[in-house]
């Protein structure tokens with residue numbers, strides 16, 4: 442397995458609790474530097490990796506600091522929470538990406554509000570999105586979520602069902618497929634995490650060959666604990682929350698059903 446020597450593990454500073462704009466800017470700069478180093482470490486252009494800061498649980502003042510630092514797109518895991526922040530996002534000129542599980546009955550809140558949806562993994566949601574988008578005469582960038590770890594607790598399609606699923610998406614012409622998204626297993630064992638990313642890399646390669654190179658150009662994978670590894674396996678969007686905003690105080694189970702605090706640390 443390739444390893445990154447550009448940034449030695451022990452030199453990585455843990456994210457600090459963010460109480461002012463300066464600390465947030467410094468965390469953001471650290472994460473950007475680590476992304477660049479990880480990309481360069483495996484011969485990739487750092488600009489081929491997009492940072493998507495995840496603002497779930499984060500309050501308005503911090504989101505404002507993030508916008509002041511030049512960020513224009515954030516990720517949110519829950520529709521209800523994103524809706525509550527919609528005015529703030531609009532005031533700050535921020536767009537948001539839906540990265541959490543999407544239920545069919547919430548689709549109407551997402552269309553016209555979210556700029557991207559990273560969690561499309563069933564036809565009912567795809568159909569509901571398309572119907573609303575067609576009515577509105579608009580389109581939406583979407584990612585197909587894949588369950589790369591095989592865990593019951595994770596949403597997403599099994600890798601071997603993705604190709605058939607994408608074929609079934611063809612009638613929904615308002616959905617612009619940009620690529621694949623996953624959450625790797627929460628584990629301290631780097632090999633297990635890497636195995637998830639490798640499954641995604643291989644799946645992406647197959648889809649680009651057999652289906653369409655452009656529509657599978659993107660891989661949304663990697664979070665605070667594993668984004669450097671994800672970059673080695675081809676991540677083009679990394680979704681980072683705690684690494685920028687500092688530790689969250691909600692239980693992980695609020696966002697990832699069945700995941701314990703211990704697991705989420707890894």
Ligand SMILES: *Cc1c(COP(=O)(O)O)cnc(C)c1O
Nearest residue numbers: 495518540664665680681682683
């Ligand atoms: C919260 C969240 C992230 C970011 O997690 P961190 O560990 O805070 O970086 C990424 N993806 C999804 C789907 C999330 O819900």
